[in-house]
Amino acid sequence: MKVARIALDVPIDELFDYICDDAGVRVGSLVVVPFGKRRIVGVAVELASSSKLPRERLRAVERSLPIAALPNSTMALAAFCSRYYRTPLGQVLLSLLPTALRRPGFAPAPPRWEFRLTAPGATIDPDTLPARASAARKLLACLKTQPFVDLHTARAVTGSAGRLLQRWQQDGWVERRAVVAEPERLLPDRMVAPELTAQQSQIVAQVSAGFGRYAAWLLHGVTGSGKTEIYLQLAAIAHARNLQTLVLVPEINLTPQLETRFRERFPGVEVVSLHSGLGEAERLARWTRARSGAAALVLGTRLAVFTPLPRLGLIVIDEEHDASYKQQEGLRYHARDVAIFLARESGVPIVLGSATPSLETTVNARSGRFGLLRLSSRPSAQPPRVRLIETAKHGAQTLAEPVIEQLRARLERKEQSLVFINRRGYAPVLLCSECGWMSQCPRCAARLTLHLGDGFLRCHYCGHQEKIATACPDCGNQDLRGIGQGTQRVEQALAAQLPGARILRVDSDTTRRKDSFLAMDRRIRGREVDVLVGTQMLAKGHHYPQLTLVVVLGADFGLFSSDFRAAERLFQQLMQVAGRAGRAESPGEVLVQTQFPAHPLYQALLHHDFDAFAEVILAERMRARFPPFVYQAVLRAEAVKEAAVFSFLRRAGREAASLASGMTVYEPVPAPMARLAGRYRGQLLVQSPKRVTLQRFLAQWHPRLKPGTSNAVRWALDVDPIEL
DNA sequence: AGCACGCCGACT
DNA sequence: GTCGGCGTGCTC
Numbered sequence: 226m227k228v229a230r231i232a233l234d235v236p237i238d239e240l241f242d243y244i245c246d247d248a249g250v251r252v253g254s255l256v257v258v259p260f261g262k263r264r265i266v267g268v269a270v271e272l273a274s275s276s277k278l279p280r281e282r283l284r285a286v287e288r289s290l291p292i293a294a295l296p297n298s299t300m301a302l303a304a305f306c307s308r309y310y311r312t313p314l315g316q317v318l319l320s321l322l323p324t325a326l327r328r329p330g331f332a333p334a335p336p337r338w339e340f341r342l343t344a345p346g347a348t349i350d351p352d353t354l355p356a357r358a359s360a361a362r363k364l365l366a367c368l369k370t371q372p373f374v375d376l377h378t379a380r381a382v383t384g385s386a387g388r389l390l391q392r393w394q395q396d397g398w399v400e401r402r403a404v405v406a407e408p409e410r411l412l413p414d415r416m417v418a419p420e421l422t423a424q425q426s427q428i429v430a431q432v433s434a435g436f437g438r439y440a441a442w443l444l445h446g447v448t449g450s451g452k453t454e455i456y457l458q459l460a461a462i463a464h465a466r467n468l469q470t471l472v473l474v475p476e477i478n479l480t481p482q483l484e485t486r487f488r489e490r491f492p493g494v495e496v497v498s499l500h501s502g503l504g505e506a507e508r509l510a511r512w513t514r515a516r517s518g519a520a521a522l523v524l525g526t527r528l529a530v531f532t533p534l535p536r537l538g539l540i541v542i543d544e545e546h547d548a549s550y551k552q553q554e555g556l557r558y559h560a561r562d563v564a565i566f567l568a569r570e571s572g573v574p575i576v577l578g579s580a581t582p583s584l585e586t587t588v589n590a591r592s593g594r595f596g597l598l599r600l601s602s603r604p605s606a607q608p609p610r611v612r613l614i615e616t617a618k619h620g621a622q623t624l625a626e627p628v629i630e631q632l633r634a635r636l637e638r639k640e641q642s643l644v645f646i647n648r649r650g651y652a653p654v655l656l657c658s659e660c661g662w663m664s665q666c667p668r669c670a671a672r673l674t675l676h677l678g679d680g681f682l683r684c685h686y687c688g689h690q691e692k693i694a695t696a697c698p699d700c701g702n703q704d705l706r707g708i709g710q711g712t713q714r715v716e717q718a719l720a721a722q723l724p725g726a727r728i729l730r731v732d733s734d735t736t737r738r739k740d741s742f743l744a745m746d747r748r749i750r751g752r753e754v755d756v757l758v759g760t761q762m763l764a765k766g767h768h769y770p771q772l773t774l775v776v777v778l779g780a781d782f783g784l785f786s787s788d789f790r791a792a793e794r795l796f797q798q799l800m801q802v803a804g805r806a807g808r809a810e811s812p813g814e815v816l817v818q819t820q821f822p823a824h825p826l827y828q829a830l831l832h833h834d835f836d837a838f839a840e841v842i843l844a845e846r847m848r849a850r851f852p853p854f855v856y857q858a859v860l861r862a863e864a865v866k867e868a869a870v871f872s873f874l875r876r877a878g879r880e881a882a883s884l885a886s887g888m889t890v891y892e893p894v895p896a897p898m899a900r901l902a903g904r905y906r907g908q909l910l911v912q913s914p915k916r917v918t919l920q921r922f923l924a925q926w927h928p929r930l931k932p933g934t935s936n937a938v939r940w941a942l943d944v945d946p947i948e949l
Numbered sequence: 950a951g952c953a954c955g956c957c958g959a960c961t
Numbered sequence: 962g963t964c965g966g967c968g969t970g971c972t973c
Contacts (some may be wrong), residue, residue: 231973235950241973261972262952276973283973316950 229286230271231258232315234327238307238928240314241267242276245286253294255322257287257329264329268295268318290331293516298571299533305566309920310944311927312556320556321531325509334506336403339375340390342368346398360385368399375404418461418490419454428455428598432574433462436538439569443545443590444578446600447608447833448768448804452578453483455600456541457490459576464494464521468538468573472524473560475547476765477502478742480524483543487522499525499532527552527560530567540568544765545577545586546797551947559945561586580804580835581797584846585853587839609775609806609813611831613822623710623718628776628816632719635774636726636755642774643757644715645764645802647782649732650674651714652707655682655693659702664694670899675707676734677714687902710779716758723756731759764802775806777817784824787897788949789851792826796838799830850912852945855889856919857912859949860930861896862940867905873938874909877930881911884925887918897949904939910949919944 229250230240243258250256254269264287276283295318303321307314319327351365360383367382368374379386393399421429432442432455446452460470472487474480477500484498497511497520514520518535525532527550542550542561550560561577568575577586577595590597602608612627619625624632624644635642654672655664664673666684673682675693683690696703707714716730729745736742748754749769757763757772783795799817806813819827829838847854860877864870874893881890889912896906911926913919927942 228973233973235972237950237972239973243973258973260951263972265951278973 226274226276226280228273228276228283229254229256229269230273231256231267231286232270232313232318233258233260233265233267234315234319235260236313236316238313240270242273242278242283243286244280244283245269245272249289250286251294253296253300255290255292255294255326257290259284259287266290266319266327266329266331267315268300270300270314287329290326291333292326292331296533296535298537298567299531301570302531302563302567305570306556306558306563310556310558311923311942317556321528323505323509323512325505337375337377338401339373339404340368340379340394340399340401341373343397343400346393349398361389364389373402418458421454421458422451424600425451425455425458428600429458429462431596431598432459432576435574436463436466436468437572438574439572440574441565441568441589441595442574442576442598443582443586443595444576444598444600445580445582445590445835446578447580447602448801450580450600450602452543452600453486456543456576456578457487459539459541460487460522461490463538464491466538467536469515469518469520469534469536470522470539470541471529471532471534471537471564472522472541472543473529473550473564474524474526474543475549477526478762478765480526484524487524491522494522495520496522496524499523499529501526501528527558530560530564537567537571538573540564540573540575542575542577544579546579546581546583548794548947551945553948554941557941557943557946559947562945581800582835584793584839584843588843588853607812608833609803609815611803611815611817611833613827613831614816614818615822616818616820623715623778624722624776625818628818629722631774631814631816632723632726632756632776636723638773639752639755639771640774641749641752641755641757641769641772642776643759643763643772643802643805644719644776644778645759645761646710646712646715646778647760647798648674648709648711648779649685649713649734649760650683650711651677651717652711653709654707655705656708657697657700657702658704658706660697660700662697662699668903669901671901674711677707677717678734686898712758712760715778719756719758726755727753728756728758729754731757731763733760733762736762761798764798764805768805772805773813775802775813775815777802777815780817781819781821784821784826789846789849790947790949793842796826796830800833800835803830803833850889850914855912855914856916857910857946858919858923859943859946860909860911860940861906861943862908862938863896863901863904863906864938865904866937869938870905870907873940874907877926878909880929881909881922881926884922885911886922887915888913888922908949 227245228242229245231243232240250269252269256267256269257264258267303314303317307317325331351362354362363382364379364386390399444452463470474483480498480500487496497514499511512532515523516533523529523532542564545561552558565575589595614625614627616625632642652675655675664682666673666689668689669684669686671684671686673684676683680693681690682693697705712730712732716728719728731745752771783791803815806815825841862870862873871893878890878893891910893907893909896908899906
């Protein structure tokens with residue numbers, strides 16, 4: 226008896242045994258099995274000759290999906306994620322597959338055929354065909370004009386093309402072949418590889434010398450120092466050795482740009498990008514090209530890390546510090562960490578690029594676990610001048626006087642400016658001047674943000690919205706004021722201060738539609754815009770040559786957050802927006818409005834000194850025993866009833882305390898957003914200075930959390946959380 | 950997770 | 962008298 230042990234997409238951390246006598250099932254095969262009343266897709270993980278269960282209780286594998294089995298490297302990667310992130314193997318495996326492959330009815334798209342004349346067929350003169358066979362004459366003539374004609378084109382020539390081609394095939398006049406997956410339109414070789422600086426060449430040489438074995442590198446260089454060029458050159462070397470390169474980027478918005486750059490540099494080479502914005506069929510098609518080894522370069526967001534790559538030779542993680550690499554639901558993996566495992570497993574080098582590396586990576590580079598590659602800025606690209614504008618000295622206006630002056634100056638010089646504020650809407654809260662009432666979300670522990678454009682108060686967490694009250698619901702006072710700054714209010718202030726300026730607001734309110742981001746990008750490039758106002762979505766990637774001034778408002782909020790990572794994120798964000806200014810010939814200027822210009826974070830920013838910043842923060846983290854000096858996991862729970870959340874967490878905490886050895890188990894606390902969409906949320910933090918200790922602890926603790934879960938408490942374990 | 954079975958309230 | 966609420970139990 227042949228038995229396949231199958232991983233299924235169910236929240237049960239077990240494999241299920243099925244009989245699979247009619248062969249064809251291997252480890253990694255995708256199979257359709259009956260499961261209870263339904264049929265689902267699973268992945269064969271082991272093959273055996275017997276089962277613990279009696280034969281009568283086993284059911285049979287129904288069929289294998291017509292697709293190659295997943296390679297061992299992918300199975301190993303899934304096994305690692307399952308273990309490390311405490312998620313059943315089946316849920317890991319099925320979540321990393323293109324969704325099209327999770328349907329039991331999956332069938333590959335039928336091939337598209339194209340036809341050509343055979344040698345005997347080519348000798349036939351259309352004019353010798355009967356005159357009334359006009360369709361046949363036309364089709365034959367068409368076949369003679371080009372080497373291959375696909376069915377679609379043939380049908381356009383004549384409606385009866387299908388029938389004719391079938392007959393001619395039987396007669397031996399034509400032969401057909403499947404159309405090869407449409408290679409993406411290749412761009413002409415417009416981009417010549419620029420001469421590398423001595424430093425760049427040395428880095429390329431150093432990394433490429435280690436091809437074929439694992440090594441992790443931190444490539445530390447500011448915006449514009451030429452990191453992408455190094456990726457390109459390394460990918461070229463990998464390609465020359467017939468190896469695939471995997472490049473991860475944080476966000477979907479960033480892929481098209483980088484994709485273009487790779488395409489231009491690698492004419493005729495198959496470049497494939499993978500991200501969640503793709504349709505099911507497209508995603509599968511590209512995944513298949515990568516999986517078969519046909520695509521030499523695979524670019525993508527975090528999910529691309531799971532793409533099976535048979536001849537993987539190099540991994541690049543661009544902007545490795547970026548929080549979007551961490552999935553925040555379901556399998557809560559960190560694509561950078563998974564990629565490091567993959568690199569180790571596959572014996573390939575991995576390059577982590579950033580101007581502001583995560584502290585985890587910084588520590589790894591300092592300890593020698595990662596090689597450190599420093600890229601100093603090019604002499605041609607002067608770093609922007611940073612100035613701190615102390616708001617106290619300039620009154621309580623939205624925009625301080627020196628800021629307005631600089632904006633005016635850019636306007637006169639016909640240069641562009643960017644005003645960055647990490648809050649959308651008009652004002653973060655509506656306040657009653659009489660009794661102190663504030664607009665509160667009925668379902669969340671959050672204030673409702675004032676949106677003047679359409680007259681609504683909105684919750685930015687759960688989406689709740691209501692019409693703006695004209696009078697205070699508590700005391701009836703009609704003097705309600707929007708307190709604080711949001712993008713809309715800044716936009717309004719700019720319009721008042723800079724008459725005639727063309728202002729464009731870019732935030733998730735104005736960029737809701739799919740293509741609107743590209744449209745805005747075009748307008749900015751076309752210099753139809755003088756001043757850009759936006760949230761962090763403007764901070765990343767795109768650079769505009771005419772942009773010479775960046776103004777940052779409201780940054781101080783990041784200094785005093787309850788999340789110990791807030792300062793790190795603020796610094797990264799500020800360095801990133803600063804990088805937006807003046808990348809072309811004109812040097813840029815960055816103005817930060819703050820009440821606390823002496824704060825070490827701003828002082829480090831002033832001198833573009835990441836190391837000084839890291840020094841301060843790392844000392845703080847070490848003292849307080851925070852990551853990267855400890856490893857953490859958070860048990861998050863939520864329920865409609867607050868008491869249910871905390872009794873669950875307290876029980877879990879007692880359980881943890883009874884197991885703990887070398888672990889610190891904290892008290893359950895309310896989540897930073899203590900109520901969200903009508904549900905109370907709490908969390909319990911556990912940590913250890915050693916990763917293995919944490920992992921061993923979780924392996925014991927996690928299974929014990931399951932019982933007593935019935936009571937409507939939803940919970941999840943987050944290993945290596947990036948938000949607390 | 951699904952999907953069934955199973956025992957208690959307001960409706961054709 | 963039935964439709965249906967979601968509690969609990971199982972799925973190779």
